[in-house]
Amino acid sequence: MPIFRGKEFVSAVSDYKDSVRAATRSNVDLSSLIFSMDDVVLNGKDRVLLAGQTNPVENGLYIWNAITSKLSRAKDADSGTEFTAGMKIYVEEGTQNSQTNWVL
Numbered sequence: 001m002p003i004f005r006g007k008e009f010v011s012a013v014s015d016y017k018d019s020v021r022a023a024t025r026s027n028v029d030l031s032s033l034i035f036s037m038d039d040v041v042l043n044g045k046d047r048v049l050l051a052g053q054t055n056p057v058e059n060g061l062y063i064w065n066a067i068t069s070k071l072s073r074a075k076d077a078d079s080g081t082e083f084t085a086g087m088k089i090y091v092e093e094g095t096q097n098s099q100t101n102w103v104l
Helices: none
Strands: 020-026 046-051 060-067 071-074 086-091 102-103
Touching: 060 086
Parallel strands: 020 046
Antiparallel strands: 046 060, 060 071, 086 102
């Protein structure tokens, strides 16, 4: 279950999203089966952050589907209007990215 950081007043453009379980700065093949990220074995409906895609349009928040072992865009960040300057995301776990905050 994501940790919700809540809306804190930082500036008019601040946008906090629910946390993600894991994140990666490496390119992920979205058409392949995915089982782990940053040494975190994924569970159904885990939120993850992709930040190193070869095609930058593919960067963003995703939900892992345990049945298909694939990623799909998170509903709260699946359009350009939901990605705003100042968007903040907290990463909960991982070898490289655990307990980090990311800002767009």
